[in-house]
Amino acid sequence: MPVRNTATHYGSVAMFLHWLIAALIVVNIALGLYFPDLPRADPSKFTLAQIHKSIGLTVLVLSVARVLWRLVNPVPPLPADMNGALKLVARTSQFLLYVLIVAIPLSGWLMVSASRLGLPTPYFFLFDWPNLPKIGDHEMWEDVHVYLAWSAIVLVPIHIAGALYHQFIRRDDVLKQMMPGTR
Numbered sequence: 498m499p500v501r502n503t504a505t506h507y508g509s510v511a512m513f514l515h516w517l518i519a520a521l522i523v524v525n526i527a528l529g530l531y532f533p534d535l536p537r538a539d540p541s542k543f544t545l546a547q548i549h550k551s552i553g554l555t556v557l558v559l560s561v562a563r564v565l566w567r568l569v570n571p572v573p574p575l576p577a578d579m580n581g582a583l584k585l586v587a588r589t590s591q592f593l594l595y596v597l598i599v600a601i602p603l604s605g606w607l608m609v610s611a612s613r614l615g616l617p618t619p620y621f622f623l624f625d626w627p628n629l630p631k632i633g634d635h636e637m638w639e640d641v642h643v644y645l646a647w648s649a650i651v652l653v654p655i656h657i658a659g660a661l662y663h664q665f666i667r668r669d670d671v672l673k674q675m676m677p678g679t680r
């Protein structure tokens with residue numbers, strides 16, 4: 498499988514980043530919906546919060562790499578016979594997902610950086626991830642983070658429904674373009 502994208506298929510780097518980021522985001526949405534409601538006295542709350550932050554920061558790094566890789570590679574086209582309005586929906590939702598995979602973890606990082614508590618982020622308990630300069634306040638970034646995360650909770654199922662529509666209703670090659678070992 499070629500490393501770079503071709504005119505018809507995503508390459509191995511784009512596929513690897515797509516599926517790894519997708520899996521990490523699903524895990525992190527689940528963690529984000531779970532750990533904040535645990536009682537303060539529960540020791541797993543601290544651990545899960547650190548894992549949530551570490552996974553999120555990993556997503557941020559991978560997503561920046563993914564956007565840069567996207568900019569220097571050809572993008573396999575949608576089927577020529579696809580309805581123009583649906584193409585617009587597909588491309589717009591894909592663009593919004595690119596924005597979200599960077600903006601969600603960035604807003605989380607800004608949130609913890611703006612906290613008055615000044616708590617460190619032990620990245621997978623290996624080293625302390627640095628904070629950003631304090632911009633705005635914690636509550637504002639928390640609202641932004643929650644709002645953006647919920648946008649992903651809405652958009653990701655739409656994106657998956659689109660992929661399944663291509664695979665099982667239109668029966669075209671769009672999902673295969675992003676599947677390893679299908680050419």
Ligand code: HEM
Nearest residue numbers: 522525526529530533550553554556601602605606643646
């Ligand atoms: C893939 C990236 C990320 C996703 C998908 C994600 C998702 C979420 C979700 C769904 C919530 C719960 C929202 C709600 O209360 O309804 C949440 C909360 C939270 N996230 Fe993230 N997050 C990500 C990255 C980060 C990063 C990088 C940080 C910090 C470095 C972070 C820090 C937090 C914190 C502290 C909360 C709890 C906020 C509260 O106490 O209500 N997140 N996240």
